[in-house]
Amino acid sequence: MKKAAILFLLACTLIFTTACLNKTDKDKTESLLNPSSNDISEDSTASSDELTKTVESFLADSSSSAPSSSSASSSTSKNLPGQPAPPKGSKAITLTFPEGFTLAQIGARLEAHNICKKADFIKSTQTYNFSYYPLVKAIPPSSKRAYKLEGYLYPDTYTMYTHMRPQDAAGKFLRNAEQHISGYSYSGMTTDQLVKLASVIERESNNSSDMKMVSSVFHNRLKKGQRLEADSTRDYCTHYLLKPNGPFSDSFKYYYNTYRCAALPAGPICNPGAAALNAAAHPASTDYLYFFTAKGKNYYQKTMAEHEKQLKKFGMG
Incomplete structure (x- = not known):
């Protein structure tokens, strides 16, 4: 939606600029809507091309630097699980979870800082539907697997909030995992x-x-x-x-x-x-x-x- 609005505004600017450069009569106005018309002067064509290049450059920059559509919508949706607005009256706490921590150790650290209960955190990783994360969706179901999300709670330093919903805390780890784990592969291994x-x-x-x-x-x-x-x-x-x-x-x-x-x-x-x-x-x-x-x-x-x-x-x- 945001990109469509930008395209519309820039297209309007293109039309307006060309119109100003060719304002002589009504017939010339029609030529503004038809770039192939010979009524457009060399100067106005150059200006049009320049603006078009600017638009294309802007869109190229936007697509390369902006997150994907799903990520962009995630960043703007306060209620999206995993990246919600902080609980009202909560306190922000920066916590580090080292490499090699288990799900249980992560849960214990969260509970020690009043983020959420360890048991609730573990339960959320087992029962909450996180399948909108591609990595989670790709985990094969198995009755022999003890903890589904063990291995995918990416170790890092995070800003957590006291009294968070446990699934929101888990979502922070999973978002990070998507950015880091997906880039690794080995022939013959999933x-x-x-x-x-x-x-x-x-x-x-x-x-x-x-x-x-x-x-x-x-x-x-x-x-x-x-x-x-x-x-x-x-x-x-x-x-x-x-x-x-x-x-x-x-x-x-x-x-x-x-x-x-x-x-x-x-x-x-x-x-x-x-x-x-x-x-x-x-x-x-x-x-x-x-x-x-x-x-x-x-x-x-x-x-x-x-x-x-x-x-x-x-x-x-």
């Missing part, structure tokens, strides 16, 4: 699979400089049909899924614990950041199939024999 892998890389790496090497190990294992056997997936089951710490039955250890399940876990085990997503999409080129961490450093091996030898060397075998 975006959701990439996010799952990135979440494991996030929790298995000591720092961002390790991530591409860790990624190479997991990619190599996946290509060979081997289990990932990542300790972080077992820990996720213990602390966030299985009773008594989590709400899910014991069967979920077969869906998430990569010592038990084949390939990737049923869902992401945390919310990965840009470095982990990039590592999942661009692993280092290696032949490594194993690694372990000792004294804050990762050690990589190509064979099980080499792996076990290194573990014994560090007193871990």
Whole structure:
């Protein structure tokens, strides 16, 4: 609507400008509505062309710098879920949610600052319809997936408001995820699979400089049909899924614990950041199939024999 109004105003300006340059009689006025008419002078044609170029330039700039139609309407609609007006009488609070935080950890931080209750936040991510976000819509439905939006609550610093609706708080993360996660891809993997892998890389790496090497190990294992056997997936089951710490039955250890399940876990085990997503999409080129961490450093091996030898060397075998 806004672009249509701008086009109308600029078209009127074009007609008016040309009219002023050719005002002699009624017949000349008709020529203003017919640019092919020979009655338009060279000067007026030049002025018309110049204004037309200005219009085209303006529209080109607008289309390149402005958000998409859906984003634009989102920014102007105060009631759109995910970006509403702040609650009346609320207080703005800036909160940072680090890479690797889980859904439960995010909920706990929100509750600690009176944004919303942790339980309500988690419930909203499970039951609220966020399918207008393409990333969310593309998540395949599965009864084996514990938390649908785990992995898609993009880590960043946000301005939250006290007493927000939980779905509005979740919407802030999802809007950000759309801008960051969608740009990553790896041949043969869906975006959701990439996010799952990135979440494991996030929790298995000591720092961002390790991530591409860790990624190479997991990619190599996946290509060979081997289990990932990542300790972080077992820990996720213990602390966030299985009773008594989590709400899910014991069967979920077969869906998430990569010592038990084949390939990737049923869902992401945390919310990965840009470095982990990039590592999942661009692993280092290696032949490594194993690694372990000792004294804050990762050690990589190509064979099980080499792996076990290194573990014994560090007193871990």
